[in-house]
Amino acid sequence: MGVYLGLEIVSDYINQDEWEKVFEETLILIQAYPFATLSVEQMDDYKQLVLEPTKEQRLVVYGETERYWQINGDLESKETGESFNLSSNIDKYSKRKEDIQEEDILLYQLRNSERGASKVFYSKTQGLPYHIPLLAIAALIESRFPQYACVYGDITKEQAQKAVEWANTKLDLDKPINLPVRVDTSKLLERLKIIDSKEKQLWKAHHQM
Numbered sequence: 001m002g003v004y005l006g007l008e009i010v011s012d013y014i015n016q017d018e019w020e021k022v023f024e025e026t027l028i029l030i031q032a033y034p035f036a037t038l039s040v041e042q043m044d045d046y047k048q049l050v051l052e053p054t055k056e057q058r059l060v061v062y063g064e065t066e067r068y069w070q071i072n073g074d075l076e077s078k079e080t081g082e083s084f085n086l087s088s089n090i091d092k093y094s095k096r097k098e099d100i101q102e103e104d105i106l107l108y109q110l111r112n113s114e115r116g117a118s119k120v121f122y123s124k125t126q127g128l129p130y131h132i133p134l135l136a137i138a139a140l141i142e143s144r145f146p147q148y149a150c151v152y153g154d155i156t157k158e159q160a161q162k163a164v165e166w167a168n169t170k171l172d173l174d175k176p177i178n179l180p181v182r183v184d185t186s187k188l189l190e191r192l193k194i195i196d197s198k199e200k201q202l203w204k205a206h207h208q209m
Contacts, residue, residue, distance in 0.1 A: 006122035082123035143177035
């Protein structure tokens with residue numbers, strides 16, 4: 001048992017340049033909160049786990065530099081949950097082309113289908129202090145790609161409101177982020193109505209052929 005936070009995206013509909021812009025925004029939120037990253041430090045004859053401030057890291061993969069970050073907890077409480085990672089390279093989350101059939105990520109989630117949507121992360125925060133600001137990062141990504149990203153997990157509307165309010169004090173006031181759709185009843189119902197209407201139209205078209 002635990003408290004989970006998840007984020008899925010339909011990566012094939014997300015442009016690399018736009019993804020990198022949002023990655024930069026996540027770094028603003030990371031700098032605004034004492035997120036922590038677990039790393040291994042080599043001592044004389046043993047290795048030791050060290051809790052360090054979260055920052056952008058770089059990794060060379062097949063000659064290409066990939067930027068990413070990893071969050072495990074926060075420095076104030078010094079408590080840690082599981083690992084949450086985000087890459088600046090959208091191709092890291094790509095799916096097979098034949099799996100990408102729908103443009104609204106809610107369709108994949110309603111069908112409980114792993115086809116089409118890619119999991120960015122789904123790990124336990126255990127409800128520790130960094131749960132809310134990490135939820136803010138996930139909400140930011142969904143807000144920038146509302147049809148192609150979706151936050152889920154053990155979250156409440158109250159938690160999301162706190163997360164979004166905090167994030168909007170740190171980000172561009174001209175582009176405020178919104179509540180994740182799965183905790184925003186009116187927007188969720190609106191999306192589901194549109195989805196239901198489109199599916200009915202497709203069903204009719206198929207059976208009239």
